[in-house]
Each structure stands twice: as structure tokens, then as C-alpha cells.
Amino acid sequence: MTNIRHCGHTWLILLLTILLLPGLSARTQAEDDIKAHKTPPQRVRVGVYPFSPFAEYDDQGQLRGMAQRLIAILNQHQQQLTFEAVPVSPKRRYQAYLNQDVDAFLYENMKWGWARRNIDIRASQPYQSGGELYIAQAAPGRDQRFFEQLQQRHLVGILGYHYGFAGYNSDETFLRDNYQITLTWDNQKVLDLLQRGHGDVALMSEAYWQRFVQQNPAKASQFLVSEKYDQHYSHSILIRPQLLGQHQLDNLVREITRRRDFRQLILDYGISPHQ
Template identity: 30%
Template sequence: MYVAAYDYPPYFSMGLETDVTRELIQILNDYQDTYDFQLQVIPPNGRYQALSETGCCDVIFFESEEWGWEGRAVESTIPLIRGRERFVAKRIPGRTQAFFETLENKTVGAVKGYHYNFNGTEQTADQLNQSYRAYLSHSALTNLRMLMGGRIDIMPINDELLSALQNAGEQYQKDLLVSDKVFDDYMLSMIVGHNKRLTQETMQQLVRELARQGHIDQLLQRFNLSRFQVYRIGLRR
């Protein structure tokens, strides 16, 4: 059973010692022996092909239906996480929240294959160059280092990554100026391809069973993500 995963920290990144997806795969394999879940690393813009009928993978964890899945042969479980995205910049003397009022004359760090919603219009990273001066990398963590090094001026980041980095003791908090304004929020589910060895109903049932055993709560607590959690036993949505 192949789980598609692309660089999207804290949910998955080879730049991290561990992440939510790898931990959840281990939990699933320890919990049951009907399915053997295995990680399959893909590029972000390869996820639609990966879950297609002829694709390599069966499911992708922590993904939003709004990120290019409309009209595709997939189904999603109930949401587990409600995430948010905002801009960050390097903290320097005299820089205030006013820095985030415009992207004009700023180099924006983005990730190839991602979808962004800066101004109420969903755009792919490749489309950003039509409206902004964008630098595209393959990793949000790369962009974060570029930001700290002064190579880019501003970047979008999800609140979940900021929270996980804080939990890991990373010192980005003192070095980052974080925008007060959220420009996007989204719901993250497990998305299952049609005609796969795993069905949406089975994936949903596994999520429910793990939640009943407390595994979902414990996993998200470990990464400091509990405040983003929308699915708990007794709070089913």
C-alpha cells in the first residue's frame, strides 16, 4: 500500500529527522497487518498522476481537496487538520507589520508544485511569476534558509510548521517576523485514489480506530499540532 508524500513540512520532508506522515505510517503498520503501508516520495506536481488509476500510489496523507483535485477520480476522508498560511520575513530592526502590506518589489519564496491563495485566487507556484517576483525551490525548508540568508524577502509558511519548529526547539521564532494576517486556511484529509487496493471507507475506518485508541491525539501532540486538530472521538465532523 503506497502512501504518496511530497515535501510539505511538518507533514513530510526528507529535510526533517521525522515527520507526521512517516510516524503515522509506522503507527498504521503496528496497529494492523492487513495492509503494509509504504512511503513513496514524489514531487508535489506529481501527486495527481500518483493517485490516478495507473499511478504508483494508493493514498496521500494530509492533503486538501482544494489543491487541484477537483474533478479527479479520488475520495477523501473526513478532515483531521485545519491549517492556516501566512507570510513571514526576516526580523530586522525597524521592520514592522507594514512590510506585509504589499509584495511589490519583493522576492517571494515559493515551492514548485504548491498551490497558493495570496489574493483570493488559487494559483500554482508556476503561475506566481505572472504576478510576482518569485523564487521557486523544491522545499519550504530551503526557502526558510534562503529567507534567513537574505536571498529572498518574504515567503508563505503554514502555521503548523511554525508550531512544529517551536516544539523542536528551533530558534526561528526570534529571527522571524510573522504576519498577523492569515491569507489562507484549509482542511487536510487523507485522499484515496479510485480503483486502488485501499478504499476511502477502509481508510476512514482506520482513522477512526486510531483515534479511539488515542494514537491520532498522541501523534499530533508530539508535533505540537493539537490546536489544529478538528477530528477527535466525540468531535466527529
């Protein structure tokens, strides 16, 4: 009799196990499916054009400068988006965006052609300040008056950049028709042309000039730097509106600018946070 009861209990346990096992397996499988199908971060292609020291490319075409480090900070801070750099030229950055080859830009400003072209792109609150200076070679008797009549000077600037003296019109035909100007590709080439006497006044980002002086203090006295600026500007993140709402974008900027690695970044380059 005891054996019969024991066998009965055993069969009951086996029956319950058989009945419950599919439910347990289904729940485990559902949990595995959720984990396996977790929404991956959305890819954001950041258009990066040479803009020293914010974005520079080495001889192997590898991105260097502040943009590289800011992209790393953005990726470390959040998991919703994955930012990656895509090389573009400053002149063709608008078309690259319209063609959906890129989705965002760092160290950018709506005044630099975006608003005038009425392009649908969202700008974050500013996170960094900067400006463009006039640089000339020092010479006996040369002082700040040298920068007063720019139309009488041979200028050296960068193709695709928007300068205050020209009303932010970056069209190279307009610039060459109205000014004596040589347009090249980056700040280092601008400075090289000035030093070789291929121009009278170079236009250069304050950030690049500060770094040049830090790295070459003995050469600073060879140049005359304007006290007035060609322009003051603020930097924002520009991004495709479908990727982030305005509130999300501004929150992201607020969060990253509070981070120690961002503060170290601007300190390393002698840059000013947004004032």
C-alpha cells in the same frame, strides 16, 4: 472362540479407521488450505512529497516526520491494507496517481489541485488542521503592514504548492508571471533563502514554524510573523476509490484519531487536531 471375536473386533476397528481416515485427512487438508490461502492485506502505495514537518527525507533518502509515524499507526490499526511510502514530487503527484504509481496521499486537501483536475480520488473526513503563514525578517519600523502588498514583495515558496494569495494556482509560469517569487523544494530551504536576503516574504506552514521556534527559541525574535494566514486548511487521506468505500475510509480515520499514539503524534509536533 474368544480369539476369533477379538480378531473380529480388531478387523472392524481397522476397517472403520481406513474408511474414516480419508475424510479426516481431507478436512485437515481443507483447513490447512484455507489458512495457506488467507487473503493477504492489499498494498497501498502512499505518495509522499517533502512537506515539513509532515514529510521529510534525511540525507540517506529515508522518510522522516509525521507521515512515517502515521503510516505505522495505520498499519498497526488494521490488517486489510498495508500502507507503504513512495517518494513523489509535489508537482508530479497527480500524474503519479493517474499512472497508478501511487494509490493514496496523507496530509492532503482536495483544493490542492485534485478537484480542479477532476481526478477520481476519494477524500476522508478531515483529521487535522493547519495553515500557511507569511514570514519576514524583523527590521526597525517593520510591522504587519509589510504583508499587505504581496505583489510588491519578493516571495519565497515551494514548487508545486498551492497558495491562497495566488488563488491556489500552483503553475510556476503563472506564479512567476504575476509575482516576484523564488520557488524551492522545502521549508528549510525557504527559510535559508529568507535569512540570506534572497526574498522579502517566505510562505511557511504553521506547523513547520512552530517546530522551528521550539527548536530555536533564541532565533524567533529575528523574524516577523504575519497575524493573517495565507490559507487555513484541513488534512484528509486521499485514496483510490477502489480500495476503500467512503464509509470504510471515514471509519478508519475516526478510529485512528482516537488512538493514543495518534494523539501523541500531533502533540509531539504541536499540531492542531481538526476543529
